[in-house]
Amino acid sequence: MSDTATQSAGRWVGLANPTRFLAFAGVLLPWLWALTAITLAIGLWLGFAAPEDYQQGITVRIMYIHVPFAWIAMMCYTIMTVSALGTLVWRHPLADVALKAAAPIGAAFTLLALATGSIWGKPMWGTWWVWDARLTSVFVLFIMYLGLIALTRALDDPGKGARAAAILTLVGFINIPIIKFSVDWWNTLHQPASVMRLDGPTIHPTMLWPLLICAIGFTLLFFTLHMMAMRTEIWRRRVATMRRLAARNADRAGA
Numbered sequence: 001m002s003d004t005a006t007q008s009a010g011r012w013v014g015l016a017n018p019t020r021f022l023a024f025a026g027v028l029l030p031w032l033w034a035l036t037a038i039t040l041a042i043g044l045w046l047g048f049a050a051p052e053d054y055q056q057g058i059t060v061r062i063m064y065i066h067v068p069f070a071w072i073a074m075m076c077y078t079i080m081t082v083s084a085l086g087t088l089v090w091r092h093p094l095a096d097v098a099l100k101a102a103a104p105i106g107a108a109f110t111l112l113a114l115a116t117g118s119i120w121g122k123p124m125w126g127t128w129w130v131w132d133a134r135l136t137s138v139f140v141l142f143i144m145y146l147g148l149i150a151l152t153r154a155l156d157d158p159g160k161g162a163r164a165a166a167i168l169t170l171v172g173f174i175n176i177p178i179i180k181f182s183v184d185w186w187n188t189l190h191q192p193a194s195v196m197r198l199d200g201p202t203i204h205p206t207m208l209w210p211l212l213i214c215a216i217g218f219t220l221l222f223f224t225l226h227m228m229a230m231r232t233e234i235w236r237r238r239v240a241t242m243r244r245l246a247a248r249n250a251d252r253a254g255a
Helices: 003-014 018-049 058-088 095-125 133-154 158-172 175-185 205-254
Strands: none
Touching: 018 058, 018 205, 058 095, 058 133, 058 158, 058 175, 058 205, 095 133, 095 158, 095 205, 133 158, 133 175
């Protein structure tokens, strides 16, 4: 490995230290917020300026937020799965922090995906909801997020909570490929994949580019929120540790 690669890897490993991560987040977050705002503004403007669909008309424009919400709902759980491996296998100091911080954000994006999908589905399908494979598996993902949020807050011992959440996250990852391939495995109301295809996207470039830019913008928003949530969780744990130490010292002084 070259010296440059070694130094780069060393910097990333150094971020495992919570203090260094807090310093890094403090520098990066303002830039992330600015880049997120610019990218989302461009993507949404292009989406509203894009032509209407010949079948769906103006309602197709909800695609520019619904599809990124759905992508991020799955991406977030994948990141949590990697964090779970970091907790159980690599014992990474910030892995359980990343998992716990991501769960509420993933739940929010999943709920938004379900809500915007229902709004889009009403004029297209004539109903707000059907229990088809794609909708049901995404709803299961939302329930899993809620379960993980409850689990990480239910146990007083942070170590036990982190291990339990990591195991449950790994088990639940089986739902991600089910969501992805549900339109191929079962007969659903959802159309097959039209962007991530081996033979290339089937969406016209006038709609594809706004969609991709919106997806990048919402992805940046996710990472910005995730970094903020991780920073808050680190501070919360430090405050909790200081309170425990203060209570212990008070007990010793009283004895």
